[in-house]
Amino acid sequence: NAGVTQTPKFRILKIGQSMTLQCAQDMNHNYMYWYRQDPGMGLKLIYYSVGAGITDKGEVPNGYNVSRSTTEDFPLRLELAAPSQTSVYFCASSYYPGEEQFFGPGTRLTVL
Amino acid sequence: GNSVTQMEGPVTLSEEAFLTINCTYTATGYPSLFWYVQYPGEGLQLLLKATKADDKGSNKGFEATYRKETTSFHLEKGSVQVSDSAVYFCALNTGNQFYFGTGTSLTVIP
Numbered sequence: 402n403a404g405v406t407q408t409p410k411f412r413i414l415k416i417g418q419s420m421t422l423q424c425a426q427d428m429n430h431n432y433m434y435w436y437r438q439d440p441g442m443g444l445k446l447i448y449y450s451v452g453a454g455i456t457d458k459g460e461v462p463n464g465y466n467v468s469r470s471t472t473e474d475f476p477l478r479l480e481l482a483a484p485s486q487t488s489v490y491f492c493a494s495s496y497y498p499g500e501e502q503f504f505g506p507g508t509r510l511t512v513l
Numbered sequence: 514g515n516s517v518t519q520m521e522g523p524v525t526l527s528e529e530a531f532l533t534i535n536c537t538y539t540a541t542g543y544p545s546l547f548w549y550v551q552y553p554g555e556g557l558q559l560l561l562k563a564t565k566a567d568d569k570g571s572n573k574g575f576e577a578t579y580r581k582e583t584t585s586f587h588l589e590k591g592s593v594q595v596s597d598s599a600v601y602f603c604a605l606n607t608g609n610q611f612y613f614g615t616g617t618s619l620t621v622i623p
Binding site for chain 1: 517545547554555556557558559562602606607608609610611613614615616
């Protein structure tokens with residue numbers, strides 16, 4: 402049981418490049434989330450999903466896209482990277498929306 | 514709206530000292546309250562939670578009591594260890610979404 406896994410762990414992008422952050426969970430959780438964590442700040446919700454095929458915007462969705470074709474996977478897409486997207490990105494999942502969220506180890510992204 | 518306010522850090526304590534990290538919240542309805550811990554280089558892990566007023570969550574020597582009258586959920590530990598050095602996040606959940614505080618960094622020195 403691996404829990405929530407994220408790849409890559411680190412990435413440096415140039416302005417305007419695109420990339421996909423991968424997230425997978427093997428706990429059969431319906432709910433999945435993407436957060437970003439900026440230095441000295443709390444976590445901000447980017448997008449979330451309540452099940453395969455269903456996604457919705459969180460607090461800071463601009464510049465990102467998501468898809469949820471399976472229960473297990475919830476990739477986050479950055480289309481045109483900007484320096485403001487330099488952050489640590491965490492994926493999380495939960496069985497119910499009000500219950501404990503399980504977090505992945507994070508992806509540290511730098512946009513130069 | 515919903516929000517969480519934590520005491521600012523960083524906090525530095527000597528081993529075996531008493532720890533308090535303050536957390537207050539604003540919420541509509543009846544939220545559940547959580548403390549998460551983040552060790553260096555890792556994701557957040559649930560430390561403890563409380564789902565209704567006057568509930569006390571506890572784990573690994575840490576405790577927090579859900580105080581509705583003061584809208585608070587302060588984290589306490591009687592005797593901290595070096596291994597407790599981490600960032601601590603207070604959070605609330607309204608049933609749909611989590612709201613996290615900004616985190617409090619704790620360093621425990623031998």
